Amino acid sequence: MGRLWMNTVPQRWHIDMLMITCPWCGPRDESEFTYGGEANIERPTDPEALDDAAWADYLFMRSNPKGWHEEQWCHAHGCRRWFKAERHTVSYAIRRTWPMDEESS
Amino acid sequence: MTCRLNQGGVIDRSKPLNFTFNGKPLTGYAGDTLASALLANNIHFVTRSIKLRRPRGIMGRGPEEPNALLQIGEGPSTLADQRATQVMLTEGMNARSINGWPSLEHDLLSALSLGSKLMPVGFYYKTFMGPKGWWERYEKLIRPIAGMGLTPDGPDPDLYEKRDLHCDVMIVGGGPAGLAAAASLIGTGLRVVLAHEQALWGGGLLASRTQLNGQPANAWLEETLAALHAAENIQLLPSTSVFGHYDHHFLGAIERVREQRPNAPIRERFWKIRCQRLILAAGAIERPIVLPNNDRPGIMTAFAVRESIERYAVLPGKQAVVFTNNDSAYATARCLLDAGAQVTVVDSRASAGTAAKAMLPEQTTVIYNAKVCDTTGKKRISGVTVRQTDGTFTRMDCDLLALSGGWNPSVHLHSHASGKLQWDEALATFVPQNDLAGVRAIGAMAGAFDFATALTQGSEVAREFATELGSKAGTDLSLPEVSHAEPGPSQLQPLWRVAGKGPAFVDMQNDVKATDIELALREGYRSIEHVKRYGILGFGTDQGKFGNIIGLGIVGELINKHPTEIGTTTYRPAWTPVTFGALVGPDTGELFEPIRQTPMHEWHVQAGAVFEDVGQWKRARYYPKAGEDMDAAVARECLATQKGVGVLDYSTLGKIEIHGPDAITLLERVYTNNWQKLGIGRCRYGLMLDENGMVMDDGVTARLGEQHYLMYTSTGGAARVLSWMEQWLQTEWPDLEVYLTSVTDAWGTISLAGPKSRELLESIGTDINLSTEQFPFMSLRTGAVNGVPARVQRVSFSGEMSFEVSVPANEAAELWAMVMRKGEAFGATPYGTEAMHVLRAEKGFIIVGQDTDGSISPLDLGMEGMISARKDCLGKRSLMRSELQRPDRPQWVGLRPKDPTKVLPEGAQLIEDPAAKPPVAMQGWVTSSYFAPRLGHAFALGFVNGGRARHGESLYAWDADAGVIPVEITQPVQYDPEGGRQRD
Numbered sequence A: 001m002g003r004l005w006m007n008t009v010p011q012r013w014h015i016d017m018l019m020i021t022c023p024w025c026g027p028r029d030e031s032e033f034t035y036g037g038e039a040n041i042e043r044p045t046d047p048e049a050l051d052d053a054a055w056a057d058y059l060f061m062r063s064n065p066k067g068w069h070e071e072q073w074c075h076a077h078g079c080r081r082w083f084k085a086e087r088h089t090v091s092y093a094i095r096r097t098w099p100m101d102e103e104s105s
Numbered sequence B: 001m002t003c004r005l006n007q008g009g010v011i012d013r014s015k016p017l018n019f020t021f022n023g024k025p026l027t028g029y030a031g032d033t034l035a036s037a038l039l040a041n042n043i044h045f046v047t048r049s050i051k052l053r054r055p056r057g058i059m060g061r062g063p064e065e066p067n068a069l070l071q072i073g074e075g076p077s078t079l080a081d082q083r084a085t086q087v088m089l090t091e092g093m094n095a096r097s098i099n100g101w102p103s104l105e106h107d108l109l110s111a112l113s114l115g116s117k118l119m120p121v122g123f124y125y126k127t128f129m130g131p132k133g134w135w136e137r138y139e140k141l142i143r144p145i146a147g148m149g150l151t152p153d154g155p156d157p158d159l160y161e162k163r164d165l166h167c168d169v170m171i172v173g174g175g176p177a178g179l180a181a182a183a184s185l186i187g188t189g190l191r192v193v194l195a196h197e198q199a200l201w202g203g204g205l206l207a208s209r210t211q212l213n214g215q216p217a218n219a220w221l222e223e224t225l226a227a228l229h230a231a232e233n234i235q236l237l238p239s240t241s242v243f244g245h246y247d248h249h250f251l252g253a254i255e256r257v258r259e260q261r262p263n264a265p266i267r268e269r270f271w272k273i274r275c276q277r278l279i280l281a282a283g284a285i286e287r288p289i290v291l292p293n294n295d296r297p298g299i300m301t302a303f304a305v306r307e308s309i310e311r312y313a314v315l316p317g318k319q320a321v322v323f324t325n326n327d328s329a330y331a332t333a334r335c336l337l338d339a340g341a342q343v344t345v346v347d348s349r350a351s352a353g354t355a356a357k358a359m360l361p362e363q364t365t366v367i368y369n370a371k372v373c374d375t376t377g378k379k380r381i382s383g384v385t386v387r388q389t390d391g392t393f394t395r396m397d398c399d400l401l402a403l404s405g406g407w408n409p410s411v412h413l414h415s416h417a418s419g420k421l422q423w424d425e426a427l428a429t430f431v432p433q434n435d436l437a438g439v440r441a442i443g444a445m446a447g448a449f450d451f452a453t454a455l456t457q458g459s460e461v462a463r464e465f466a467t468e469l470g471s472k473a474g475t476d477l478s479l480p481e482v483s484h485a486e487p488g489p490s491q492l493q494p495l496w497r498v499a500g501k502g503p504a505f506v507d508m509q510n511d512v513k514a515t516d517i518e519l520a521l522r523e524g525y526r527s528i529e530h531v532k533r534y535g536i537l538g539f540g541t542d543q544g545k546f547g548n549i550i551g552l553g554i555v556g557e558l559i560n561k562h563p564t565e566i567g568t569t570t571y572r573p574a575w576t577p578v579t580f581g582a583l584v585g586p587d588t589g590e591l592f593e594p595i596r597q598t599p600m601h602e603w604h605v606q607a608g609a610v611f612e613d614v615g616q617w618k619r620a621r622y623y624p625k626a627g628e629d630m631d632a633a634v635a636r637e638c639l640a641t642q643k644g645v646g647v648l649d650y651s652t653l654g655k656i657e658i659h660g661p662d663a664i665t666l667l668e669r670v671y672t673n674n675w676q677k678l679g680i681g682r683c684r685y686g687l688m689l690d691e692n693g694m695v696m697d698d699g700v701t702a703r704l705g706e707q708h709y710l711m712y713t714s715t716g717g718a719a720r721v722l723s724w725m726e727q728w729l730q731t732e733w734p735d736l737e738v739y740l741t742s743v744t745d746a747w748g749t750i751s752l753a754g755p756k757s758r759e760l761l762e763s764i765g766t767d768i769n770l771s772t773e774q775f776p777f778m779s780l781r782t783g784a785v786n787g788v789p790a791r792v793q794r795v796s797f798s799g800e801m802s803f804e805v806s807v808p809a810n811e812a813a814e815l816w817a818m819v820m821r822k823g824e825a826f827g828a829t830p831y832g833t834e835a836m837h838v839l840r841a842e843k844g845f846i847i848v849g850q851d852t853d854g855s856i857s858p859l860d861l862g863m864e865g866m867i868s869a870r871k872d873c874l875g876k877r878s879l880m881r882s883e884l885q886r887p888d889r890p891q892w893v894g895l896r897p898k899d900p901t902k903v904l905p906e907g908a909q910l911i912e913d914p915a916a917k918p919p920v921a922m923q924g925w926v927t928s929s930y931f932a933p934r935l936g937h938a939f940a941l942g943f944v945n946g947g948r949a950r951h952g953e954s955l956y957a958w959d960a961d962a963g964v965i966p967v968e969i970t971q972p973v974q975y976d977p978e979g980g981r982q983r984d
């Protein structure tokens, strides 16, 4: 066939990315949001105590999984609040969004 | 000669419509397409093929039409490549052929038969792959020939609209399957949208003699549509092409509004549709059989002929040959006979199905085991040669050849979203696997060619989806009983092409022949994707709706493989061409992007200012007096600040108010320097870094109160800085109690710069003590100016004593006018952004984004003194990395051209030896460069490797246009390095 088929892609209809559910405003068009990279990267409390490798790890290294990925998103053209989302990097499905200060599980 | 039948069809004979084709006045009826109206006037020959200049006629009936691509209308609203089969006829329409020079009838290029020699198969590949320069040689010859119509000669005068649409169930296709699905959802409370590509509902029913409940299908259609119109939960979108199906049930559609309401103010509407469930009932397209000389006008698909007769009451030929490999074309033969034509059926099979045979009277000539193997005629088919399996050849006259090689479901909307296809052996084509969650293809699109099955599928999937979505039961719909149905493409025996002499076209639009596919295979291409690209098969506006499956079948035969082993090409959006205007909608011209104007904008306009765009802002760049060019105006404006007072509209500067007990903590974390000791009423310059240690913004922040600060950002950086701080506060520092408010638009700011600025401000009237003792440099006072509340700041970007006066935006225009009136006595001169840039360059101040590019650290700028050792801040740790400590990194310097009149081009490279042979090592580059009026010579700023230790050294600026200019490296600050003038 002319293309590769991704049989592992979850395609449940009710989870999607083109509509994103803001924890405060509800489902909104994806174009209202901005992306803020991987979630749960904590800024070191004492950066100067780190060697270059440890600082580079914080600065540059990301998990980049093929599959579910916890991310930060901002409802930039809405309530302007940041929140977390769990997105599938292959299907772009988002199965969960939750406020920044809530636990992820 | 008219080919219009006296009765029948769904045209409105009471509404004749006048139109022209290639200048000739003609008449059609309301309900006609441009194609049916042309055929009614006995016009088949509508264009010449793009490459070979062969006469071509109307062949299909819808989006698959490869030939009848016409130019419609004139001037700025002209439309190129309009498929005549999809254009509804309107009064006064002016349609023209696209190819044919000097005219369609007498084409010079076909006489020379240049085309075929110029463009062999693989032309684009062979040409573009080299040898170098060939394209330029060919282009001169090809451009006038390879026209695909004329572009409009002015801005599109029509209006367009974009709309979002959210629904529970989206149904694409208003034929029997789609209508039954929609009708089954009436009263469910679900929000249902039914889109149909055509102006008229009914799909295949409109060309059929099928009876529903013992009545002509029209009765059921009217009844169903009335019920759908009346239903509150159903939205009907006729004349709407769903052109793309994307991830997560997102669809794009174009509604041709004026097909339904000719006087509508907008021409087309772009719908962005999101649905929970999607029912695809997009129908199918009949494919022809490829045979030698299969492209003459008068050769059509069998269904196009049937629809012409049944729907438009047009008999496209009086002496017809119907050539088929399946049963569906027998209905075409029957309606040709009933319309008074002579008909011969040529069937490649040994026999037809019972239902097909029953369509025809006994005496009809049907030749089995036979193939049409050639045609004759110039601008219209005049005859065919039929070869029977026993080897006999029969030549017969005809003026119409109707072809049916089977039917291809229109699987595109399923494929767009990565839905899989499967080969249907009986139909010899691909059908959707229905593997997409929440999406179902039904009816002809799913290979169900009988109306009873289509209706049942529509009703069943509707009920299934309604149950899944938890809706209440809809109104009980009893499906109509189907009778007198025409046979579908049953008992098909695959026949892709008939061998023989003469060009046999697979893709009419691109003149791709069966022999071209053979050549591609001989040259080693195997993958259908490669064959397709090499031969440009399916690359036209029809996107291979006719040719792709046939091409696949031919490749399969040639390399002796089953089509599924070769695969199909990937169908991508758009299903049919989409108007750019519709995608853009109203976001064009003045509405392309918001335009921000300062409160004093009108004054600048009146003063004859030349404006420049800074982000979305319109800023006055300079104010030329009569006879002044930009350099003269800028020099005058600069010197005014030195001698008297210059007045700058500084309202665009970003302003963020910071409130809360942790405001100071935030400043400490985002700025490199110390904020603990800043007193109320004092200001401080701050440098903001990203986490990589690179400069991202700078500006002055003032302390207004115990827990209240006002941060100024660069004009372009305002939104970015606010978002940046918000992100840190919300994601990393939620424990800080700080509130950020953008107040950029709330205040209008007027900067008075120059030795007379204090006197001018005093003359305007203020209760703020302006003396240096009471109001020193780098402080802020609040009070009243000209009787309105004001914030006055003593900072300087120009190097001169300055007062920046901010008043509520609504008061700013009046204050500005007052400043200019009172200022006459002090030589007050408005100055623009250009002078502002020059003045700050003389002071060696950076402009973030002009001098820095995201790879410049404070160390590179020589600003290590701005970095507090006492605390951490964003980006600080990165500065400790060895790369950023390198002494030979590019460093901020001044550059003085040895010829004081030579202004260096910004962006010029700095090199050591102008005679060196490339590649030449770069020593640095120029970021800002002006003639500096206060210095009296040309001056530039830029970066030089290890430049701080190289003051006094000579380099050469090199620029492709300006050549080589010798320069001396200096310190960046040239004007008043001690800063006495600004502190005064």
Ligand SMILES: [Zn+2]
Residues within 6 Å of the ligand: A022, A023, A024, A025, A026, A075, A078, A079, A080, A081
């Ligand atoms: Zn929100």
